[in-house]
Structure formats: C-alpha cells, structure tokens
Amino acid sequence: SILTGLFPPTSGTAFILGKDIRSELSAIRQNLGVCPQHNVLFDLLTVEEHIWFYARLKGLPEKKVKEEMEQMIMDVGLPHKLKARTSKLSGGMQRKLSVALAFVGGSKVVILDEPTAGVDPYSRRGIWELLLKYRQGRTIILSTHHMDEADILGDRIAIISHGKLCCVGSSLFLKNQLGTGYYLTLVKK
Numbered sequence: 001s002i003l004t005g006l007f008p009p010t011s012g013t014a015f016i017l018g019k020d021i022r023s024e025l026s027a028i029r030q031n032l033g034v035c036p037q038h039n040v041l042f043d044l045l046t047v048e049e050h051i052w053f054y055a056r057l058k059g060l061p062e063k064k065v066k067e068e069m070e071q072m073i074m075d076v077g078l079p080h081k082l083k084a085r086t087s088k089l090s091g092g093m094q095r096k097l098s099v100a101l102a103f104v105g106g107s108k109v110v111i112l113d114e115p116t117a118g119v120d121p122y123s124r125r126g127i128w129e130l131l132l133k134y135r136q137g138r139t140i141i142l143s144t145h146h147m148d149e150a151d152i153l154g155d156r157i158a159i160i161s162h163g164k165l166c167c168v169g170s171s172l173f174l175k176n177q178l179g180t181g182y183y184l185t186l187v188k189k
C-alpha cells in the first residue's frame with residue numbers, strides 16, 4: 001500500500017525506478033501497474049471498455065490503445081467475451097482481466113496482491129501463464145500464500161512474518177536453508 005501511494009510512509013522512503021515515492025508519485029504512477037487483492041472492475045463496462053479505460057488513464061495514445069487491447073484480449077483468452085460486461089464473467093475470468101489490467105500501458109513495475117486468491121486451479125494456471133509471458137523487462141512484486149506459486153513465478157522470494165522480513169533469496173537458496181523435507185507415505189488397504 002505504501003509503494004502504490006495508497007498510504008504515506010510513517011518514516012523513511014522507498015524508490016521505484018529511481019524516483020522517491022514521497023515526492024515523485026505522479027511520475028512513478030505512469031510506469032506502475034497495480035492489481036489489488038479484490039477485483040476493481042465496473043459491472044456496467046465490457047472487457048473491451050475496461051482495457052480502453054485503463055489504457056487511456058495511463059496516457060496511452062488512442063492509436064496504440066486498439067493494438068494493445070487486441071493483444072491483451074488474446075493473451076487473457078477472452079476474445080469471445082470482448083463485448084461482455086464484466087459482471088457476466090466467471091470469477092476466474094474477472095481475476096485474469098484484473099491482473100492483465102495492471103500491465104496495460106507498458107507498466108514497468110507491477111504490484112500484484114494475491115493475484116490467484118479465490119480462483120479455480122484452471123484459472124490459477126492461466127494467470128501464471130499470463131505473468132510468465134508479461135514478466136520480461138518488468139519488475140513484478142507479487143504477494144502470495146502459496147509457496148508453489150512463489151517457486152514457479154519468483155526469481156527472488158522474500159518471506160515476511162508478523163510484518164518483518166525473515167529471509168530473501170532464490171527458491172533454491174531458501175529450500176537449502178529452510179527446507180526440512182517431510183515425506184508422506186500413503187498405503188491403500
């Protein structure tokens with residue numbers, strides 16, 4: 001919430017793309033994409049209208065909006081839902097759209113708060129594929145409670161407990177340092 005400018009820091013500061021969040025938030029927001037924990041979709045707008053709205057909000061020129069919209073619709077797997085209101089989409093489709101909207105306008109830094117929370121396994125995998133496709137050339141900060149998700153999607157993983165940073169490293173490093181290795185054996189009778 002502090003990195004996105006929702007709340008000011010109580011002390012200290014943070015830098016995004018070399019810009020101070022306390023004094024250069026407007027410049028940061030031009031390159032920042034955010035997907036909060038809960039979908040921020042307008043029930044009366046269509047999938048197409050959402051992408052158009054967020055692209056224009058980010059300052060994308062009118063000519064580039066259509067091009068980006070077509071690509072994003074294909075990447076999200078919703079070409080058949082282009083004209084559908086988001087209130088008519090399944091929960092998984094709504095979540096995929098919300099995640100994709102964070103990347104609209106070429107966001108260089110993307111903050112995703114539990115992007116796969118509450119979706120079915122198929123939609124979860126679709127969101128993973130979307131993130132893997134869009135991660136090139138971007139910094140993605142993703143919060144999750146699923147270690148398998150962090151393992152697949154993260155180059156570096158930070159574990160936070162009770163508001164404090166416990167450890168940071170690659171998946172392999174964390175497994176070597178912290179993995180205790182439990183085995184479960186099931187026997188069918």
